Amino acid sequence: MHRVTHRYVLLLMLFVQGQLYAASGAEIANQCDDCHGTNGQSEKDDVPSIGGFSEFGIVDLLESYRNGSRQARHYKTSDGKETDMTEISRSLSEDDAMSVAEHYASQQWQPHEQTFDAALARRGAQIHDIKCDKCHSEHGGAAEDDLAIMLGQWRNYLEMEFQDFDSGERKMARKMREKYETLSAADKKAILELYVSGGSL
Numbered sequence: 001m002h003r004v005t006h007r008y009v010l011l012l013m014l015f016v017q018g019q020l021y022a023a024s025g026a027e028i029a030n031q032c033d034d035c036h037g038t039n040g041q042s043e044k045d046d047v048p049s050i051g052g053f054s055e056f057g058i059v060d061l062l063e064s065y066r067n068g069s070r071q072a073r074h075y076k077t078s079d080g081k082e083t084d085m086t087e088i089s090r091s092l093s094e095d096d097a098m099s100v101a102e103h104y105a106s107q108q109w110q111p112h113e114q115t116f117d118a119a120l121a122r123r124g125a126q127i128h129d130i131k132c133d134k135c136h137s138e139h140g141g142a143a144e145d146d147l148a149i150m151l152g153q154w155r156n157y158l159e160m161e162f163q164d165f166d167s168g169e170r171k172m173a174r175k176m177r178e179k180y181e182t183l184s185a186a187d188k189k190a191i192l193e194l195y196v197s198g199g200s201l
Helices: 001-030 053-067 085-091 095-107 118-129 155-167 172-179 185-197
Strands: none
Touching: 001 095, 053 085, 053 095, 155 185, 172 185
16 A cells, blocks of 8 residues: 555656656746747847757757857846856756757747848858758758758848858857858858748748
8 A cells, every 4th residue: 555655656746847847948948038039939130039949959059158169149138137148058957958948949930021132042042052951951941950940030140140150259160161161252141141031932
């Protein structure tokens, strides 16, 4: 009798812990809404949307900020406090990171609707197919690549990222750098226009 009761209590505890773990991802994400928007759908054009990224992609991004391999921009929250992704990532435990990553991965990716040059975006798609698609498939829109989704991000954010790549402020993996350095300024402009199009070619 005691053994049955003990097993029941243990199973109940595991169930409750699982429910708390599932809820904690949404709770942690609530603290990210100020910059990344509800469920990771950014309303600020200098901040990326992250809802719909893969779970591994989110964890990998957090780790890159945590270990310093990716530089973080400073942002002011609605209460006037200044923070950045390095500080935030280092404040999260491994369980927290996994939990919030699971939450964002469960969201549907929503590209931002923006005006774009369709002809230039189509040229960008051709260049992307040759230079970038091996890693960033579906024109940078596949969460399954376990990388940041770029197709449908804000134009301003994308321009900032390209500028950081050009200046060396943002580090690149060797293979990406080798490909990136073969792109002309016109090529980069066309690829950026592709991303802004959200795939509406």
